[in-house]
Amino acid sequence: MNTDHLKQEIIDYSKDIGIDKIGFASADVFGELKERLRRQQSLGYQSGFEKGSVDERTEPERLLPESKSILSIAIAYPSRIKDSPKSTKDERRGIFCRASWGVDYHVVLREKLEKLSAFIEEKFPDAVNKVMVDTGELSDRAVAERAGIGFSGKNTSIITPEFGSYVYLGELITNIPFVPDKPLADGCGSCTKCLDACPTGALVQGGQLNAQRCLAFLTQTKDFMPDEFRSQIGNFIYGFDTCQVVCPYNQKVDFHNHPELEPEPDVAKPKLKPMLRISNREFKETFGHIAGSWRGKKPLQRNALIALGHYKDVTAVEEMIAVMKNDVRPVIRGTAAWSLGKIGTNEAFEAITEAMEKETDEQVLFEMKKGLNFQQEFSTT
Numbered sequence: 515m516n517t518d519h520l521k522q523e524i525i526d527y528s529k530d531i532g533i534d535k536i537g538f539a540s541a542d543v544f545g546e547l548k549e550r551l552r553r554q555q556s557l558g559y560q561s562g563f564e565k566g567s568v569d570e571r572t573e574p575e576r577l578l579p580e581s582k583s584i585l586s587i588a589i590a591y592p593s594r595i596k597d598s599p600k601s602t603k604d605e606r607r608g609i610f611c612r613a614s615w616g617v618d619y620h621v622v623l624r625e626k627l628e629k630l631s632a633f634i635e636e637k638f639p640d641a642v643n644k645v646m647v648d649t650g651e652l653s654d655r656a657v658a659e660r661a662g663i664g665f666s667g668k669n670t671s672i673i674t675p676e677f678g679s680y681v682y683l684g685e686l687i688t689n690i691p692f693v694p695d696k697p698l699a700d701g702c703g704s705c706t707k708c709l710d711a712c713p714t715g716a717l718v719q720g721g722q723l724n725a726q727r728c729l730a731f732l733t734q735t736k737d738f739m740p741d742e743f744r745s746q747i748g749n750f751i752y753g754f755d756t757c758q759v760v761c762p763y764n765q766k767v768d769f770h771n772h773p774e775l776e777p778e779p780d781v782a783k784p785k786l787k788p789m790l791r792i793s794n795r796e797f798k799e800t801f802g803h804i805a806g807s808w809r810g811k812k813p814l815q816r817n818a819l820i821a822l823g824h825y826k827d828v829t830a831v832e833e834m835i836a837v838m839k840n841d842v843r844p845v846i847r848g849t850a851a852w853s854l855g856k857i858g859t860n861e862a863f864e865a866i867t868e869a870m871e872k873e874t875d876e877q878v879l880f881e882m883k884k885g886l887n888f889q890q891e892f893s894t895t
């Protein structure tokens with residue numbers, strides 16, 4: 515079998531179906547990654563969202579016993595919103611990180627990978643393939659690095675020479691022994707912009723991330739956000755991409771190759787106040803198709819409350835008081851109380867004091883006390 519010819523046919527076909535870059539890697543064990551993951555695990559640096567054991571994540575054979583090669587694909591996404599709506603004093607807006615703009619990339623990439631798989635099977639009926647996007651066991655980034663899609667930056671993103679790091683990655687494991695492509699050389703050099711810009715020190719050192727301090731991860735948790743990170747998320751309600759924004763490789767890239775990945779301005783930068791009262795049905799209709807909805811509405815509403823506090827949005831006080839008093843979810847009531855304290859109007863403090871009389875949840879009461887403590891800050895400034 516002439517795999518070189520098939521490889522070229524696959525490369526040509528990938529362009530036809532809108533894949534921006536494709537690379538071929540061996541399906542050998544990811545030995546270095548295995549060691550790194552074990553280290554991350556022992557340090558408690560993982561997010562908890564990882565799928566599968568370390569062995570499954572680093573040994574393609576465990577996922578497809580006949581695996582010989584892995585095809586890595588990259589799809590470029592936009593870095594700027596055309597006609598971006600402005601946040602005004604009366605109507606503050608939050609923002610989803612770039613990787614959550616447009617239709618959920620899992621859907622978009624999976625569709626392309628399925629097409630690619632069907633194409634390969636048509637050309638080579640004995641092919642056995644398995645496709646994966648992000649939620650699979652394999653590390654998209656390790657595969658992409660090995661397949662020469664990009665180099666692994668100090669911010670842990672894969673940086674392509676063509677599209678910077680604003681690319682979605684997916685892969686297809688196959689039993690066809692393709693000649694692998696060569697990995698790219700490291701391109702960070704002495705640059706440390708991402709490490710310097712990370713507000714929480716989550717980038718422990720070049721290429722090593724403590725996910726427990728990474729704001730992108732913390733915006734997706736469902737419990738109370740630890741205090742030290744609340745002032746740092748700003749108006750991000752999902753994800754956080756400052757370590758990519760500052761990267762020199764991303765300064766002039768803004769690709770709009772895929773209509774389905776185009777950000778809808780009012781979804782990518784939603785008004786914050788309406789998010790507080792959004793029904794499940796409205797949430798599904800408005801945000802259900804984007805990647806940032808995967809954890810449901812609670813984390814986004816919690817983050818919206820923190821963002822309103824960050825803005826000191828006095829126009830939101832009335833609605834936030836209603837949330838603090840009536841929402842059935844303690845995380846939401848407590849965060850509303852904390853953010854009301856941040857805003858610091860008399861009305862806000864009075865409402866917290868009043869709500870404390872009826873509140874029975876210990877954690878919410880704790881947040882209410884923290885909210886009231888801001889009063890001292892206001893009286894000393």
Ligand code: SF4
Nearest residue numbers: 667668702705708761
């Ligand atoms: Fe590498 Fe600099 Fe980009 Fe960080 S900001 S990933 S150090 S090039």
